[in-house]
Amino acid sequence: MGCVALVWAVRERSEQERETRKQRRITTWVDSVPMTAVSVTGRCHRGPTGLRAAAVVSAAVAMLVSGCGDTADDGAGRDVVVMAASSLTDVIETVFEGRDSVTPVIAGSSTLVAQLAAGAGADVLITANSATMEQAVSEGSVHGEPVLIAVNVLVLATPAGNPGGVTGLADLGRGDLLTGLCAAEVPCGTLARQALDEAGIAPSADTLELNVRALATKLSLGELDAGLVYATDARMAGLATVDAPELSDHVNGYYIASVSAEPPPHIQAVIEDFTVLGSVGAKALYAYGFLGSDRRPVWPVPA
Amino acid sequence: MRQRQRPRHIQALTAASPPDDAAEPGPARSASQLPAALTVVGFVALGLLALPIVGLLQRTPWSSLPTLLGESEVLEALRLSLVVSVAATAACVVLGLPLAFVLARRRLRSPRVARAVVMLPMVLPPVVAGTALLFALGRRGLVGQWLDTWFGVSLPFTTAGAVVAAAFVALPFFVVTVEAALRQAGDDLDEAAATLGAGPWATVVHVVLPTIRPALAAGAALSWARALGEFGATLTFAGNFPGRTRTLPLETYLALERNPEAAVAISLVLMAVALAVLVTLRDRWMPR
Amino acid sequence: MTVLLDGCVARSGWMLRVDGLEIGEGVTAVVGANGSGKTTLGRTVAGLDRLASGRLVIGDTVADDPAARVFVPAHRRSVGMVFQDHRLFGHLRVIDNVAFGLRRAGADRAAARRRAREMLDRVGLDSETWSRRPAALSGGQRQRVAIARALAPEPGVLIVDEPLASVDSSGRAQLRALIGESPARHTLLITHDPVDVATLARQLVVLDGGAVAGRGSLAEVTASPGCEWAATFLGANVVPGQAQGTAVTAETGLVLTVATEAAGPVYVTFPAHAVTLHRDRPAGSARNTWQAELQRVDVDGERARVHLGAPAEVRADVTRRSADELGLCPGLTIWASVKATELTVVT
Numbered sequence: 040m041g042c043v044a045l046v047w048a049v050r051e052r053s054e055q056e057r058e059t060r061k062q063r064r065i066t067t068w069v070d071s072v073p074m075t076a077v078s079v080t081g082r083c084h085r086g087p088t089g090l091r092a093a094a095v096v097s098a099a100v101a102m103l104v105s106g107c108g109d110t111a112d113d114g115a116g117r118d119v120v121v122m123a124a125s126s127l128t129d130v131i132e133t134v135f136e137g138r139d140s141v142t143p144v145i146a147g148s149s150t151l152v153a154q155l156a157a158g159a160g161a162d163v164l165i166t167a168n169s170a171t172m173e174q175a176v177s178e179g180s181v182h183g184e185p186v187l188i189a190v191n192v193l194v195l196a197t198p199a200g201n202p203g204g205v206t207g208l209a210d211l212g213r214g215d216l217l218t219g220l221c222a223a224e225v226p227c228g229t230l231a232r233q234a235l236d237e238a239g240i241a242p243s244a245d246t247l248e249l250n251v252r253a254l255a256t257k258l259s260l261g262e263l264d265a266g267l268v269y270a271t272d273a274r275m276a277g278l279a280t281v282d283a284p285e286l287s288d289h290v291n292g293y294y295i296a297s298v299s300a301e302p303p304p305h306i307q308a309v310i311e312d313f314t315v316l317g318s319v320g321a322k323a324l325y326a327y328g329f330l331g332s333d334r335r336p337v338w339p340v341p342a
Numbered sequence: 343m344r345q346r347q348r349p350r351h352i353q354a355l356t357a358a359s360p361p362d363d364a365a366e367p368g369p370a371r372s373a374s375q376l377p378a379a380l381t382v383v384g385f386v387a388l389g390l391l392a393l394p395i396v397g398l399l400q401r402t403p404w405s406s407l408p409t410l411l412g413e414s415e416v417l418e419a420l421r422l423s424l425v426v427s428v429a430a431t432a433a434c435v436v437l438g439l440p441l442a443f444v445l446a447r448r449r450l451r452s453p454r455v456a457r458a459v460v461m462l463p464m465v466l467p468p469v470v471a472g473t474a475l476l477f478a479l480g481r482r483g484l485v486g487q488w489l490d491t492w493f494g495v496s497l498p499f500t501t502a503g504a505v506v507a508a509a510f511v512a513l514p515f516f517v518v519t520v521e522a523a524l525r526q527a528g529d530d531l532d533e534a535a536a537t538l539g540a541g542p543w544a545t546v547v548h549v550v551l552p553t554i555r556p557a558l559a560a561g562a563a564l565s566w567a568r569a570l571g572e573f574g575a576t577l578t579f580a581g582n583f584p585g586r587t588r589t590l591p592l593e594t595y596l597a598l599e600r601n602p603e604a605a606v607a608i609s610l611v612l613m614a615v616a617l618a619v620l621v622t623l624r625d626r627w628m629p630r
Numbered sequence: 631m632t633v634l635l636d637g638c639v640a641r642s643g644w645m646l647r648v649d650g651l652e653i654g655e656g657v658t659a660v661v662g663a664n665g666s667g668k669t670t671l672g673r674t675v676a677g678l679d680r681l682a683s684g685r686l687v688i689g690d691t692v693a694d695d696p697a698a699r700v701f702v703p704a705h706r707r708s709v710g711m712v713f714q715d716h717r718l719f720g721h722l723r724v725i726d727n728v729a730f731g732l733r734r735a736g737a738d739r740a741a742a743r744r745r746a747r748e749m750l751d752r753v754g755l756d757s758e759t760w761s762r763r764p765a766a767l768s769g770g771q772r773q774r775v776a777i778a779r780a781l782a783p784e785p786g787v788l789i790v791d792e793p794l795a796s797v798d799s800s801g802r803a804q805l806r807a808l809i810g811e812s813p814a815r816h817t818l819l820i821t822h823d824p825v826d827v828a829t830l831a832r833q834l835v836v837l838d839g840g841a842v843a844g845r846g847s848l849a850e851v852t853a854s855p856g857c858e859w860a861a862t863f864l865g866a867n868v869v870p871g872q873a874q875g876t877a878v879t880a881e882t883g884l885v886l887t888v889a890t891e892a893a894g895p896v897y898v899t900f901p902a903h904a905v906t907l908h909r910d911r912p913a914g915s916a917r918n919t920w921q922a923e924l925q926r927v928d929v930d931g932e933r934a935r936v937h938l939g940a941p942a943e944v945r946a947d948v949t950r951r952s953a954d955e956l957g958l959c960p961g962l963t964i965w966a967s968v969k970a971t972e973l974t975v976v977t
Contacts, residue, residue: 147599149599150598150599153598153599153602217481217496217498217499219499219581222582222596222599224596224599224600225599244583245499245581245583246498246499246580246581246582246583246587247581247582247583247584247588248577248581248582249577249582249592249595249596253577253578256473257476257498257581260476260477260480260482261480261481261482262476262480262481262482262498262499263499530713530715530717531717531719533678533704533713533717534711534713534717534718534719535705535719535730535734536677536678536703536704536705537676537677537678537704537705537709537710537711537780537789538705538710538730538731538734538779538780538783539705539706539731539734539735539783540705540730540731540734541703541705541706541734542705544705544734545705548730548733548734549719552719552721552722553719553720553721555721
């Protein structure tokens with residue numbers, strides 16, 4: 040009984056803490072992304088240290104809480120559930136290949152955020168843009184501090200050989216070509232719309248795909264003549280790209296965050312697989328065509 | 343006096359008709375007992391099926407329902423869904439009826455293979471079905487490239503493509519239902535019609551089709567419901583564009599990203615329609 | 631005009647072989663044990679089964695000749711069929727069932743219905759049943775509809791498969807008369823019922839194991855039945871008479887006591903082997919005992935068929951040995967008896 044009461048008191052406390060932390064964090068990290076959070080060397084910015092103190096308190100609280108249910112341990116050998124945006128499918132597979140202790144959950148960023156809000160159990164969240172991460176934080180589903188791990192750029196992609204004779208971004212407004220974009224509801228669609236708006240191009244899209252992979256597949260099958268996909272997907276699908284300088288300012292940041300405010304070491308280790316210089320995640324991101332915010336490799340090519 | 347059973351097909355056909363004085367009375371209520379465990383697990387399973395529906399109802403924003411459903415995107419998707427599902431059902435009937443006849447009445451060299459091919463879209467993940475349709479009917483597809491070259495017809499990203507996708511996944515429901523009815527009816531009545539001077543066409547039109555009318559209705563309703571709910575194949579083959587290929591299920595999916603309440607509202611409409619169809623169907627399908 | 635069938639019909643693991651069967655005008659009864667091929671014979675004439683080899687000629691048309699690749703499908707033959715299981719169209723009202731054949735022959739709806747009403751009237755169906763659906767009819771009513779339906783288009787050949795099996799006794803006489811008066815030039819009556827044969831058939835075809843075992847007039851076939859089943863079947867005695875309670879007075883004056891009550895004109899049938907013969911008046915329980923003149927004895931192997939004359943034409947089957955012991959010879963007056971329980975009353 041005493042334990043239950045303690046948990047209750049502790050919850051009240053941590054709830055308040057969360058509120059304050061959340062507000063501060065949003066102002067800090069949202070402002071800093073996507074352009075400045077990654078330094079030129081690719082070292083990730085870790086957010087204000089002033090939050091640490093509060094985090095330590097809530098971590099202690101978390102341990103107390105978990106200690107009531109089961110034995111407190113460092114979590115080694117326990118499963119880590121990593122929710123990751125679907126554009127990271129291959130990266131995640133590469134990073135966690137052969138690691139049975141990690142369970143990846145792959146879906147669209149917004150789907151993942153919705154699942155977290157609905158109470159899905161996960162330890163780490165990786166989203167494909169800042170908006171969805173922001174949402175997860177504001178909904179209180181994520182308490183860790185989001186870190187930018189990579190960016191992805193939009194490219195104007197065509198089937199191999201460019202059968203439609205696409206020459207530039209303006210061709211997306213041509214009615215005689217079959218063109219596709221991502222739906223406005225998913226990050227790659229949001230980004231594409233921003234870019235097209237700024238370039239003053241009214242797209243005459245024939246389809247608004249629900250995820251970027253489906254768009255890339257349709258391009259690779261030659262069903263579409265042109266479309267805006269991420270560089271990584273264009274590379275994966277073997278698509279040709281057409282120079283479109285208008286796109287260069289439109290990149291998507293990939294953020295990682297721990298679900299709990301102060302993750303136990305084994306979860307922290309998984310996060311560091313992506314955030315630390317030269318980590319396995321950083322290498323995989325590079326290998327699949329993700330870039331740093333300056334559109335240079337996140338991590339210089341290893342020797 | 344030898345007591346004769348009514349022929350099976352007549353029993354099947356007339357079981358739904360009101361009881362009459364001359365025909366034998368219906369079976370009495372069975373006195374046999376069902377094992378308690380079966381009953382319990384059966385009701386648990388029923389609850390399991392009903393639970394998500396209850397969940398949906400409980401999350402339904404009833405007061406804002408008219409506003410949510412009145413959104414122009416939703417209305418557009420609803421209109422398109424009706425057009426696509428009705429057209430797909432029509433295609434199912436036009437193509438499925440002859441196919442059901444072939445399966446039920448012709449001696450096929452490998453009937454099992456033929457039947458498996460018919461059932462395939464039922465078990466194929468819809469996304470795979472859509473991809474397969476792209477391979478076959480897409481602009482670069484097996485047949486699609488010729489359609490494009492010769493007639494300038496390209497199905498993907500058109501409403502016609504959405505109809506093709508919906509018809510593809512819905513067709514088995516019609517064919518299987520009608521084929522079963524044709525088998526059950528047998529060819530007894532066909533023979534009787536032939537001895538009365540009815541040729542093959544007259545027999546089909548005046549005897550077989552009226553005889554299997556309940557199954558035709560059931561098959562059409564099932565395939566329509568399937569076409570209405572079609573998502574994966576439509577998305578993969580026909581894409582997603584408002585007013586052209588964005589049907590209600592696609593709209594629901596997008597609304598889930600945009601405004602979950604709207605998604606719930608649309609789902610409710612889809613569910614109500616499907617439920618209405620299935621309940622009406624049940625009466626014809628399993629007459630008491 | 632005749633129907634000429636010469637050939638064989640193959641079904642899985644079984645075959646009907648018919649050599650030069652000529653079906654004359656009037657009613658031809660097709661009898662035989664279950665599985666002897668009666669129904670197949672009817673279906674072949676109707677065009678529902680095909681000949682594997684041989685030839686079928688109906689009138690002056692070759693209807694089926696596989697060697698010449700000729701096959702006239704059922705709907706182009708002038709053949710009507712009354713099926714054992716009726717096969718009425720469940721979705722049509724009674725009147726439209728009967729009008730069906732006329733409609734297919736091109737009659738307009740009103741004319742077809744007019745004719746259908748006539749036919750229904752002739753088969754004795756109450757007009758209140760005409761607008762019902764077949765499911766709402768009794769077995770006997772359905773059989774009448776089936777007969778009316780088959781007869782309505784006036785087929786040249788009518789095939790009737792076990793017509794009275796599902797009809798209760800009250801309607802049998804009327805239906806039997808209907809078949810007897812069938813306007814079809816040829817009527818093929820497939821039956822199990824000795825009364826049908828005795829009252830309707832001008833000629834008889836006996837099938838046994840997929841082959842024709844005997845054919846000809848009733849007398850001819852009875853003299854030479856061709857198979858054991860037919861011998862027993864044709865050995866059945868059929869005595870017409872008037873019933874009153876359990877007593878049936880034969881037209882010849884003989885009074886038979888039966889086990890079931892009936893009234894009015896009936897047939898009493900009993901198998902030949904149920905009749906026992908005695909030199910002296912037998913004692914015992916058999917109620918039906920009479921003296922008769924012995925007309926003829928046919929010996930066939932171990933069996934002797936004894937034909938008795940007045941007061942009733944009755945056949946009795948006895949073993950050859952007892953025929954010898956009794957010293958049976960034509961002209962002898964002898965006692966015959968049969969148990970009441972062996973008698974079947976057929977209306």
